Amino acid sequence: MALCDWKTLHGDVFTGCRCVVTGGAGFIGSHLAEALLQLGAEIVVLDDLSRGDRGNVDALASMGVGAFRFVHGSITDEAAVDEAIDGAAFVFHQAAWGSVPGSVDDPAGYFAVNERGTMNVLQAARNAGVARVMFAASSSAYGDTEVLPKVETMPVLARSPYAANKAAGEAMLRAWANSYGATGGRGDLDTVSLRYFNIFGPRQNANSAYAAVIAAFAKALLNGRRPVVFGDGEQSRDFTFVDNAVHANLLAARADAPLGGEVINIACGRAVTVNELASHMAAQLDRPDLVPEYRDERAGDVKHSLADLGKAERLIGYRPIVGFEAGLSATVAWYRQQHAAAV
Ligand SMILES: NC(=O)c1ccc[n+]([C@@H]2O[C@H](COP(=O)([O-])OP(=O)(O)OC[C@H]3O[C@@H](n4cnc5c(N)ncnc54)[C@H](O)[C@@H]3O)[C@@H](O)[C@H]2O)c1
Numbered sequence: 001m002a003l004c005d006w007k008t009l010h011g012d013v014f015t016g017c018r019c020v021v022t023g024g025a026g027f028i029g030s031h032l033a034e035a036l037l038q039l040g041a042e043i044v045v046l047d048d049l050s051r052g053d054r055g056n057v058d059a060l061a062s063m064g065v066g067a068f069r070f071v072h073g074s075i076t077d078e079a080a081v082d083e084a085i086d087g088a089a090f091v092f093h094q095a096a097w098g099s100v101p102g103s104v105d106d107p108a109g110y111f112a113v114n115e116r117g118t119m120n121v122l123q124a125a126r127n128a129g130v131a132r133v134m135f136a137a138s139s140s141a142y143g144d145t146e147v148l149p150k151v152e153t154m155p156v157l158a159r160s161p162y163a164a165n166k167a168a169g170e171a172m173l174r175a176w177a178n179s180y181g182a183t184g185g186r187g188d189l190d191t192v193s194l195r196y197f198n199i200f201g202p203r204q205n206a207n208s209a210y211a212a213v214i215a216a217f218a219k220a221l222l223n224g225r226r227p228v229v230f231g232d233g234e235q236s237r238d239f240t241f242v243d244n245a246v247h248a249n250l251l252a253a254r255a256d257a258p259l260g261g262e263v264i265n266i267a268c269g270r271a272v273t274v275n276e277l278a279s280h281m282a283a284q285l286d287r288p289d290l291v292p293e294y295r296d297e298r299a300g301d302v303k304h305s306l307a308d309l310g311k312a313e314r315l316i317g318y319r320p321i322v323g324f325e326a327g328l329s330a331t332v333a334w335y336r337q338q339h340a341a342a343v
Pocket residue numbers: 022023024025026027028029046047048049050051052053073074075076093094095096097098113117136137138139195196197198199200205212
């Protein structure tokens with residue numbers, strides 16, 4: 001499924017290494033678990049299947065490389081988290097409720113999973129002697145700042161409960177590294193927050209009411225409907241193919257020096273407007289006639305988003321490995337194939 005060869009990029013660093021992927025039944029987590037299995041790691045996926053797909057777990061279990069175990073449980077359940085993380089070297093914490101408008105509707109539910117759940121993961125990692133926790137942070141922490149590109153030194157300006165959850169997660173990751181880690185604490189736990197910018201790719205859920213824009217556009221176009229755009233479509237995003245997020249996680253785990261809870265942008269480094277995206281996708285799916293239908297802007301959405309990637313390169317040697325067009329073609333092809341298989 002990946003557009004790159006993980007073995008060539010990461011060699012045998014993860015061979016036989018026990019790694020936990022929380023949220024591994026979901027979109028990004030399943031790609032990460034798949035890459036780690038291809039690299040010969042021992043994988044434990046912890047997921048409650050509240051938003052992920054059982055089919056992703058079955059596909060991982062049947063890959064026939066590395067060793068795979070699925071813990072069906074919630075990050076809100078301390079015992080399940082302890083069981084999954086016991087004996088692990090690395091934790092890739094991807095589990096979360098991930099919708100901006102969803103969090104505006106249900107802030108308490110989002111708090112319980114995204115903040116309390118993240119603390120449970122950190123506590124379990126600390127108790128289990130984990131070397132490093134990688135956290136799926138979000139570019140939503142930047143809020144609607146006019147300044148582009150977004151650099152990690154800018155203030156956190158959360159515009160939604162989801163963004164606040166993710167910012168709180170970053171703060172916890174830093175605090176745990178400093179309190180219980182190699183960077184000044186009393187233990188060996190290291191942590192890092194990877195601020196993802198609009199990750200897309202095969203397996204991203206197109207069926208949720210809060211589906212990410214590329215997944216939602218693909219579903220609409222393949223069903224002969226006009227894609228729905230919230231606002232005037234001139235909002236821009238740094239759309240990032242999922243292999244880039246996987247690569248960043250693997251680089252972060254491999255980093256020699258402690259990362260001490262640093263926050264690092266992970267993106268493609270290019271701004272594309274939602275209108276451009278819609279016309280690209282309509283052309284690729286041979287439906288240029290399906291022009292967007294415009295609706296009111298959504299609460300909590302930001303206008304522009306583009307990452308500065310200097311810190312990612314400095315700290316973990318990250319540069320995007322798959323560009324926007326190549327990633328979009330592969331993704332559109334995957335949605336087309338899924339659609340054909342379903343009819
Ligand atoms: N997709 C993006 O563009 C993007 C951008 C920024 C940050 N992120 C973050 O990356 C991570 C992965 O996102 P995704 O797009 O793959 O989402 P996803 O919904 O496909 O995956 C999340 C997974 O977490 C699981 N999960 C939810 N609540 C859980 C709980 N209480 N216990 C255990 N598992 C639980 C879900 O079942 C699902 O499998 C999330 O933390 C998200 O906030 C994603």
